[in-house]
Amino acid sequence: MVDTITLTDHDEIRSWAAARAGFPAIVDVSPEPGTQAMLRLVFDQQAYEDEDRPERPPNAGGYELVEWDEWFKIFDDRQLALV
Helix, strand or coil, X not given: CCCCCCECCHHHHHHHHHHCCEEEEEECCCCCCCCCCEEEXXXXXXXXXXXXXXXXXXXXXXXXXXXXXXXXXXXXXXXXXXX
């Protein structure tokens, strides 16, 4: 059986993501004001996909790559953990 690991330490999360070519991203899940964006880690080739495709409405389930500081601000404010 595989053990579940829970990470909250910023350096451990960065290292875990870096080992898998992961980048921090925020997903805007709703156009409604006051809704919370969803945190996401984007891996490998997804991080390099062209976000300016004309057939997709702006931010319709898309994500925005962000700096780790911005990602961890939301992570800490919501008292989240990476499982």
